[in-house]
Amino acid sequence: MKLNYFAYLLMLPLLVSSCSKSNDETIIPEEPQPKESIYLFLKEDIIDFKVYKGSLNGGIEVSKTEKPESFWNPYKLIDLKYDTLIVRNDSIFERPEKYEKNNFRFRVSNDTIYQWNRYAEFWALYGLKKDDIIEHYVSFYSFQKATPPYLFAENGHNDGLVDSTRYFGTNEYVFKSPKNMISVDDLATWYNTKHVFKKLTKDPK
Numbered sequence: 001m002k003l004n005y006f007a008y009l010l011m012l013p014l015l016v017s018s019c020s021k022s023n024d025e026t027i028i029p030e031e032p033q034p035k036e037s038i039y040l041f042l043k044e045d046i047i048d049f050k051v052y053k054g055s056l057n058g059g060i061e062v063s064k065t066e067k068p069e070s071f072w073n074p075y076k077l078i079d080l081k082y083d084t085l086i087v088r089n090d091s092i093f094e095r096p097e098k099y100e101k102n103n104f105r106f107r108v109s110n111d112t113i114y115q116w117n118r119y120a121e122f123w124a125l126y127g128l129k130k131d132d133i134i135e136h137y138v139s140f141y142s143f144q145k146a147t148p149p150y151l152f153a154e155n156g157h158n159d160g161l162v163d164s165t166r167y168f169g170t171n172e173y174v175f176k177s178p179k180n181m182i183s184v185d186d187l188a189t190w191y192n193t194k195h196v197f198k199k200l201t202k203d204p205k
Contacts, residue, residue: 035088035089036086036087036088037086037087037088037199037200038084038085038086038087038199038200039084039085039086039087039134039197039198039199039200040083040084040197040198040200041081041082041083041084041195041196041197042133042196042197042198043195043196044081044193044194044195044196045193045194045196046191046192046193047137047161047192047193047194048190048191048192049063049066049068049189049190049191049192050063050164050188050189050190050191051063051066051071051187051188051189052167052178052181052186052187052188052189053181053184053186053187054146054181054182054183054184054185054186054187055181055182055184056182056184057182058178058179058180058181058182059175059177059178059179059180059181059186059188060178061178066189068140068191071140071142071155071189071191072140072142072155072157072191076140076157077140077157079098079157080136080138080157080158080159080195081138081195082094082095082096082102082136082195083095083096084096084197085134085136085197087134090105090106090107091103091104091105091106092104092106092115092126101118101119104116104118106126107123108129111128111129111130112125112127112128112129113125113126113127113128113129113134114126115159124159124160125137125159125160125161126159126160127159127194132198132199132201133196133197133198133199134196134197134199135194135195135196135197136159136194136195136196136197137159137160137161137192137193137194138157138158138159138160138192138193138194138195139157139158139159139160139161139162139190139191139192139193140156140157140162140190140191140192140193141154141155141156141157141162141166141167141189141190141191142154142155142156142187142188142189142190143155143166143167143174143187143188143189144185144186144187144188145173145174145175145186146183146185146186151185152173161192162190162191162192163190164190166190167188167190168188175188
């Protein structure tokens with residue numbers, strides 16, 4: 001019995017050493033690194049600019065004689081302009097960061113980029129992705145409908161695009177067509193731009 005006990009004591013350091021060596025050789029799998037691409041602002045292009053003003057004879061298009069600065073102040077016109085887009089896996093980070101919404105999930109379908117609106121929970125139009133180019137759509141809109149003694153109005157900007165369906169349709173708060181803009185206070189205008197970003201490529205070594 002004593003012989004077995006001493007044999008156990010002699011074997012104990014070898015067992016501890018063997019266990020220690022086994023633990024040292026345990027391989028911890030590395031976490032996959034996020035795939036990241038950086039896009040830098042290249043230019044801004046105008047998609048369209050439309051202005052309709054009311055008159056006693058109905059709405060008149062005056063787009064060629066007006067300027068966006070007449071309807072939106074300079075600060076609003078540059079509010080959604082960013083220097084850099086960081087694309088990491090399924091997320092886009094707009095920089096410089098101004099709002100919570102500057103970091104969002106996205107998906108691409110037929111080259112069209114959609115961003116996840118975390119507040120209303122739906123996929124909203126963001127822009128286009130073509131090879132090493134991302135186009136970010138930015139829209140501005142301003143509207144007035146005079147129905148004395150009331151005046152319905154809005155003025156704002158957002159990601160995505162705006163077209164005539166925003167202000168001309170069957171909704172009672174908009175006009176059926178420009179012909180129905182019979183007050184000099186009536187107004188319908190929208191301005192769509194795209195901010196073009198080019199992917200930053202690493203310098204060859």
